[in-house]
Amino acid sequence: MSEGVLHAGAGHAAHHADYLEEPKGLWSWLTTVDHKRIGLMYMWSVLFFFLVGGLFALLIRLELLTPKQTIMDAETYNRVFTLHGAIMTFLVIIPAIPGALGNFALPLLLGAKDVAFPRLNLASLYIYWTGAAMAVATLALGGVDTGWTFYTPYSTTTGGGVSLMVLAAFVLGFSSIFTGVNFIATVHKLRAPGMGWFEMPLFCWGMYATAIIQILATPVLGITLLLIVMERVLGVGIFDPQLGGDPVLFQHFFWFYSHPAVYIMILPAMAVISEVIPTFSKKTIFGYKAIAFSSVAIALLGFLVWAHHMFVAGMSLFAGAIFSFLTFFIAVPSAIKVFNWIATMWRGSISLEAPMLHAISFLLIFTIGGLTGLFLAALSTDVHLHDTYFVVAHFHFVMAGANLIALLAGMHYWWPKMFGRMYNRRLAAIAAGIIFVGFNLTFLPQFVLGSRGMPRRYFNYLPQFQDLHVISTVGSWVLAAGLFLTAAYLLASFRQPKGMPANPWGGRTLEWETTSPPTTHNFEGQPVLQHGPYDYRPEPAPVGVKEMAH
Amino acid sequence: MSTVTPSAHPHAEHGHPPFLQHHFREMAQQFDAAKIGMWLFLVTEVLLFGGLFVGYGIMHARHPEAFMAAHHHLDRTLGALNTVVLLISSFTMVMSVWAAQTDRRKLLILFLALTILCAGVFMVVKYFEYSHKFHEGLLPGKYYSHKGDTVPGQFMFFSFYFMMTGLHGIHVLAGMVAIAWLLVRALKGHFSSEYYSPVEVTGLYWHLVDLIWIYLFPLMYLIS
Numbered sequence: 129m130s131e132g133v134l135h136a137g138a139g140h141a142a143h144h145a146d147y148l149e150e151p152k153g154l155w156s157w158l159t160t161v162d163h164k165r166i167g168l169m170y171m172w173s174v175l176f177f178f179l180v181g182g183l184f185a186l187l188i189r190l191e192l193l194t195p196k197q198t199i200m201d202a203e204t205y206n207r208v209f210t211l212h213g214a215i216m217t218f219l220v221i222i223p224a225i226p227g228a229l230g231n232f233a234l235p236l237l238l239g240a241k242d243v244a245f246p247r248l249n250l251a252s253l254y255i256y257w258t259g260a261a262m263a264v265a266t267l268a269l270g271g272v273d274t275g276w277t278f279y280t281p282y283s284t285t286t287g288g289g290v291s292l293m294v295l296a297a298f299v300l301g302f303s304s305i306f307t308g309v310n311f312i313a314t315v316h317k318l319r320a321p322g323m324g325w326f327e328m329p330l331f332c333w334g335m336y337a338t339a340i341i342q343i344l345a346t347p348v349l350g351i352t353l354l355l356i357v358m359e360r361v362l363g364v365g366i367f368d369p370q371l372g373g374d375p376v377l378f379q380h381f382f383w384f385y386s387h388p389a390v391y392i393m394i395l396p397a398m399a400v401i402s403e404v405i406p407t408f409s410k411k412t413i414f415g416y417k418a419i420a421f422s423s424v425a426i427a428l429l430g431f432l433v434w435a436h437h438m439f440v441a442g443m444s445l446f447a448g449a450i451f452s453f454l455t456f457f458i459a460v461p462s463a464i465k466v467f468n469w470i471a472t473m474w475r476g477s478i479s480l481e482a483p484m485l486h487a488i489s490f491l492l493i494f495t496i497g498g499l500t501g502l503f504l505a506a507l508s509t510d511v512h513l514h515d516t517y518f519v520v521a522h523f524h525f526v527m528a529g530a531n532l533i534a535l536l537a538g539m540h541y542w543w544p545k546m547f548g549r550m551y552n553r554r555l556a557a558i559a560a561g562i563i564f565v566g567f568n569l570t571f572l573p574q575f576v577l578g579s580r581g582m583p584r585r586y587f588n589y590l591p592q593f594q595d596l597h598v599i600s601t602v603g604s605w606v607l608a609a610g611l612f613l614t615a616a617y618l619l620a621s622f623r624q625p626k627g628m629p630a631n632p633w634g635g636r637t638l639e640w641e642t643t644s645p646p647t648t649h650n651f652e653g654q655p656v657l658q659h660g661p662y663d664y665r666p667e668p669a670p671v672g673v674k675e676m677a678h
Numbered sequence: 679m680s681t682v683t684p685s686a687h688p689h690a691e692h693g694h695p696p697f698l699q700h701h702f703r704e705m706a707q708q709f710d711a712a713k714i715g716m717w718l719f720l721v722t723e724v725l726l727f728g729g730l731f732v733g734y735g736i737m738h739a740r741h742p743e744a745f746m747a748a749h750h751h752l753d754r755t756l757g758a759l760n761t762v763v764l765l766i767s768s769f770t771m772v773m774s775v776w777a778a779q780t781d782r783r784k785l786l787i788l789f790l791a792l793t794i795l796c797a798g799v800f801m802v803v804k805y806f807e808y809s810h811k812f813h814e815g816l817l818p819g820k821y822y823s824h825k826g827d828t829v830p831g832q833f834m835f836f837s838f839y840f841m842m843t844g845l846h847g848i849h850v851l852a853g854m855v856a857i858a859w860l861l862v863r864a865l866k867g868h869f870s871s872e873y874y875s876p877v878e879v880t881g882l883y884w885h886l887v888d889l890i891w892i893y894l895f896p897l898m899y900l901i902s
Contacts, residue, residue, distance in 0.1 A: 241701035244711040309718045317711040318701070347722040351729035355841075363820035364837035366733050371819075372741055372831055381729060654703070 146548065146626075146645040161246035162648055166253050167232030168546065171539070173253075174228055177219040177260065178532075182608065184212035189570070189604040192597050195589050202587040206273035207288075209585060213276030214293060218300045219260050221531050222389065225396030226307050226342075227256070229538040230335050232546060234311060236639035236646065237329045239320025239655040244313035252306035255299055262296035265289070275585065277386070280367040280378040284359040291360050294353040301346040301353075304392070308342030311335050320638065322657035329637045329661040330419050334399020337423035341388045341395070341430060349385030352378065376441055383434035391430040393527050394494075395423055397534030398465055401487050404537050405469050406662040407635040408484035409476030413662045415468035422461035429458045439510045448507050455505035462498050466491060481633070482556035486537035489564040490530055497525025500575065515585075518578025521571045529567050536563070536614065541633070543618070548626035548645045555617040562610030569603025637661045697873045709875045716879035720886050727845070727890055734838045734897065741831050748835035749901045751816050751824075753807065757899040760803050761891065767796030768888045771881045774860075778874035786869060786877070790861045793884070797854045804847055811836070839898055846894060849887045856880045 147164050157165055187208055191198045200208065231249065235242055243249050266272050266289030274283040274290060283290050315336045319328065356378075358364045365371030367378045406413045413419065435443060435451040469491060478484065500522045503509050513519060544550050573596040578584075582593050589597070631640035636659065642651050695705050702708040738745045770792040777786035815823035818840045822833035860880055863869065869877055 243701075245715055246699075246701070248715075305719075305722050309715050309722075312718055313711045313714040316714055317707055343718050343722055344725060347725035348729050351726050355729070355733070358819070358837070358841060362818045362837065364818055364841065365834050366737060366837065372834060373737070374740075377733070377736060381733075649700070 145647070146643065147648045148547070148645055150648065159250075161242070161250050163231050163235050163243050163246065163249060164546075164646065164650075166249050167228055167230070169253055170223060170231055170256070171228035173256065173260070174220055174224045177215050178224075181212055181215040181220055182611065184208050184215070186604055186608060188212060189601040191587070192589070193601045195591050195594055197588070203273065205587045206275075206585075207271035210272045210275050211267075214263060214272070214297070216528070217276050217389075218297050219256075219263060221393045221527055222300075222304060223256060223307075224531065224535050225400060225538065226304075226311070226335060226338055226392075227253075229400060229535070229542065230307070230311060230338075230396065233538075233542055233639060234314060234332060234335055235318065236545075236642070236650055237331055237637050237661075238314065238318055239323065239638045239651065239657065240314065240318035241649050241651070242318075243310045244317055245310050248306050249310055252303045252310070255303040255306065259296045259298075259300035259303060262292055262299060266293045266296070277382060278353070278356060279382075280356065280359070280375040281369070283356055284367060291357050294356050298350050298353045301350045304342045305346050308339035308346075311339040312343070315339075320655050320657050326417065326420070327657055327660055330402035330413065330416065330423075331399045331637075333420040333423050334395050334402065337427040338392055338395045338399070340424070340427045341392050344431065345385045345388040345392070348381060349389070352381040352385065355381075376438070376443075379438050379441055380435065383437045384431075387434040387437065388427075388430040390523070390527060391426055393531045395426060397490065397494075397531045398423065400534045400538035400541070401469060401490050402465075403635075403637065404483045404487040404541050405472050406664070407541070407633050408479050408481055408487070409473045410479075410634065410664050411472055411476035411662075412660075412664055413468070414471035414474075415464070416662070418464050419468050422464045425461040426458060429454065429461070433458055436505055436510075439507055440514050445507075452505055452507050456502060459498060459502060459505075462494075466495060466498075480557065481540075482551075482553060482560050483537045483541035483633075485557055485560035486533050486540060486563075489560065489567075490533045490537060492564075493525055493529040493533060493567065497522060497530055500525065513578060515583055516578035517574040517582045517584055520584045521574035521578060524571050524574075529571065533563070533567075536560075539618075542639075543621070544628040544632045545639055545644050545646070547621070548628045548643075549621045549624045550628055550632065551621040552617045555613065559610050559613045559617070562613065563607060566603055566605075566607030566610050570600050570607055571603070573597075573599045573603070636663050695872060697868070705872065709878075712875045712879050713882075716882050720882060723849075723886055723890075727842070730838070730842050730845070731893070731897075734842065737834055737838065738901075741834055743829050744831035745835045746901055747827070747829035748816075748832035748839075749898065751811070751814070752839075752899050753810075754899050756803055756807055757895050760800050761895050763796050763799050763803070764888045764891050767793045767800070768885055770796065771857075771884045775874065775877050775881045778864075778869045778877040779871055781871050783864065783867060783869070786864050787861065790857055790864055794854055794857050794861065797850055797857070800850060801847065801854075804843070842894055843898070846887070846890055849890070853880075853884050853887050856883065 147162055157169065160166065187199070188205070191200055191205055191208075231243070269289030269292060270287065272288050272290050272293045273286060278290070278294055283294075315328070315332055355364070355366055359367055363371070366373045367375050369375060402413065402419055433451060433455045435447065436455045439448050439452075469487075500518070504513055504519060504522060540551070540556060574582075577593055577596045577600075580593070582589055626645075628644040630643055632644070633640070638651075638655055638657070638661075639646075641655060698705055699708060702711070770789045774786055774789040774793060777783075777789055811817070815825070816836050817823065817833075818837040819833055822836060824832070857880060860877055863876070
């Protein structure tokens with residue numbers, strides 16, 4: 129696999145230490161501008177908050193084991209599900225893949241030394257930590273009980289740390305914007321010589337599309353959250369009907385960001401899957417341009433569907449029909465991707481390593497999550513399903529399941545590149561299976577619960593729902609077991625010696641052409657692209673051929 | 679945006695341009711990246727203010743009489759003065775970029791200083807306008823305490839007036855800090871026709887701040 133993609137620097141044998149080793153010391157990490165180190169610090173931070181948010185999730189499921197109070201009272205329950213939602217959304221899912229894997233892999237995949245603005249990148253990490261500290265500090269103010277959506281008028285009248293929590297989300301938005309600015313400028317200006325737009329790995333297209341949304345949507349959320357603070361502090365009146373304002377306006381503002389934000393969550397996941405599937409199918413990606421353009425189509429169409437969260441909040445039937453149609457329409461580019469991934473696997477030489485197993489579970493979970501979205505996009509069924517567990521199950525399939533399983537796929541895929549070490553692949557395959565079973569056991573019953581009328585966010589429920597709630601709670605334990613097993617073997621990999629070859633999976637993208645782990649400047653000299661990112665033709669492409677294999 | 683400014687290059691002894699960062703191949707690439715970054719940042723600024731503009735538009739449409747009555751409390755002369763001051767500052771900013779591009783260091787320093795001066799005049803005028811409003815009880819939301827209103831609900835106008843001009847004022851202050859930092863670097867002789875991207879991208883930011891005021895002025899002072 130080492131046929132000379134690296135043209136420069138192959139001559140000098142000057143050995144540089146890898147980026148993990150040099151320079152040494154905590155201070156060198158805290159002041160680093162190396163995108164790989166920043167990516168790793170993002171990854172550990174995100175995983176820490178994933179643990180916190182996950183423990184809250186386990187508490188929620190434990191409380192719902194019985195129809196009446198089980199382990200906590202109703203007010204505590206409201207605070208726990210709010211913290212679960214806010215932490216998982218703003219501190220885990222949104223930054224997870226762009227912050228951790230994007231920062232680590234994007235410049236490597238482009239053959240660049242770093243992102244365009246390395247110091248802005250470090251600033252985004254510190255802003256993330258600041259926002260995270262603010263979110264955690266709300267606990268000292270008695271927590272927040274609004275749900276992560278901060279709907280008015282409740283959020284402008286309830287006590288507790290709402291102002292601090294929305295300011296935390298505002299601050300976290302800047303972190304997201306900085307990452308987006310960085311990725312767009314990096315993709316535009318730092319591609320390796322010879323790499324045109326259509327020779328970029330699809331991961332880069334996915335990150336690019338994500339960055340567009342981060343830049344266009346996040347500021348609107350920012351000003352909306354500031355307006356909540358203003359409403360609470362000054363009583364400005366914009367969302368307060370008693371003062372002549374309009375609470376539904378808040379919902380419009382909020383979803384104008386937060387619906388595109390779900391594509392901030394899913395596009396990076398799709399980006400990871402587009403890398404993993406060709407590598408483990410040993411086959412050129414099917415429909416490169418279709419996948420690339422469908423990412424951008426999702427990014428743009430995603431701005432036109434926000435009001436489908438508000439079908440029952442009071443809007444004209446005509447507006448509802450338009451938003452319903454547009455929502456159906458956005459399923460098209462998503463489906464294009466799924467079909468192309470499956471076509472890529474068709475007659476490929478598939479190896480069922482852990483990243484590929486996670487990618488396959490992504491395909492199944494994303495398909496269920498996406499198709500159940502269509503039920504909610506249809507006006508008449510949405511009236512029945514709105515604010516039930518059907519919605520909870522749907523968005524956990526797309527946001528939690530698809531995104532986090534793609535994060536796991538990406539972590540397992542790039543782990544040897546990040547650390548130069550391999551985890552126990554057999555345990556990894558078993559854990560992937562446990563996570564898939566646990567996830568479905570937790571959330572599939574919730575579709576049934578919702579369609580039978582179980583409302584979301586309720587503390588108590590009717591006894592006839594208990595059987596399904598018990599299955600769901602047991603599922604959450606299985607899921608947790610799979611995730612703890614994953615944490616255990618990943619941490620155990622640090623006891624292995626560093627010794628991974630540059631290209632353990634036989635990938636064709638540029639990150640596999642440098643050492644594992646890479647040196648601080650990624651490559652010895654400037655890599656020049658000599659074959660397409662998914663060029664798995666049996667004979668090495670003749671030097672100088674730059675076209676994609678079709 | 680300090681991040682678009684390269685620090686001195688560690689390998690300067692190899693003959694690289696002194697402000698070329700290690701991960702760029704050449705100055706043009708670095709300059710383009712800085713410009714892309716600033717334009718993207720400006721897009722986020724437009725959308726940030728966009729939320730307030732939309733909110734203003736909707737509330738104005740719902741309470742036209744209150745907004746009309748409330749806007750008479752603003753002083754059009756001071757608003758117009760500030761508009762002129764900001765327009766002049768945009769001109770001096772353009773001249774700063776030109777001076778940097780053409781290696782006119784003394785003119786660069788002069789025009790940067792004039793730009794800061796104009797921004798300062800804007801803030802001083804704004805200070806007098808604000809203190810007048812505070813004195814009259816023309817305050818946002820629940821702090822509104824103006825006596826003798828014939829049209830109810832005027833507090834809503836002042837909610838938006840203070841949120842929008844306040845956010846804009848913060849941007850003017852940030853711009854003053856950025857231009858002051860350019861001035862320090864200009865005095866140190868950092869800028870030349872080879873390297874002037876900080877001046878150019880700060881200029882882009884400054885024009886946006888100016889442009890937002892151009893929309894705020896008629897929206898607040900000239901309703902009819």
